[in-house]
Amino acid sequence: MPQSVREIMNTGLVCVPPDASLVDAAREMRDKGIGDVLVVEDGRxxxxxxxxxxxxxCVAEDKPLRDTKVGEACSENVSCLKPDDDADRAVEMMRAMAVRRLPVCEDDRPVGVLSLGDLARERDPHSALADISSAPRNT
Known part of the structure; x- marks a missing residue:
């Protein structure tokens, strides 16, 4: 039976406002052992x-990290999944857009994130990507 995104997604969201500094966002990523944060304004x-x-x-463009805001550096107009979407749709979207993670939203409000690693752990648990994605984080 096909799996829904809801069954696989990570619901431990880390969100920052668009006016947060890049340093603040990077610290959130470091402290939580993640590679992304969702940029949320007024819950959306x-x-x-x-x-x-x-x-x-930013770094490669020599932008001042403490002064540059998340809203200036984030990807906007992000395609989202819905919790009831099929996992196969998530794979197709990631492949078509060449991305490794997709937000999951209901009414423009984030409820989860689905990563390539999440899919690998669920669909191919013996793969190298699943092993790497399940390994303890580097600190």
């Missing part, structure tokens, strides 16, 4: 910021 998803976004859009 505005974007997603990944550790790669910080490096490519």
């Amino acid at each position: 998803l505005r974007g997603i910021l990944t550790d790669r976004d910080i490096v490519v859009r």
Whole structure:
């Protein structure tokens, strides 16, 4: 039977406002052992910021990390999954958009995040990606 996104998604959301500094967002990622934060304003998803976004859009461009706001660096107009979407749809979307994680929203409000690692652990638990995704985080 096909699995729904709801069965696989991570509900431990880490959200920051668009006016948070990149340093604050990076510290949240470090402290929580994650690679992204959701950018939320008035309870609604505005974007997603990944550790790669910080490096490519900010560090490589020599932007001042303490002064640059999350809203200036995040990916906006993010495609979202719905909790009742099929996991196969999530795979198709990730492949088509070349992304590793997708927010899960109900009425533009984030309720979860689904990552490639989550899918690997659930659908192919003996794969290298599932092993890596299940390993304790580096600190």
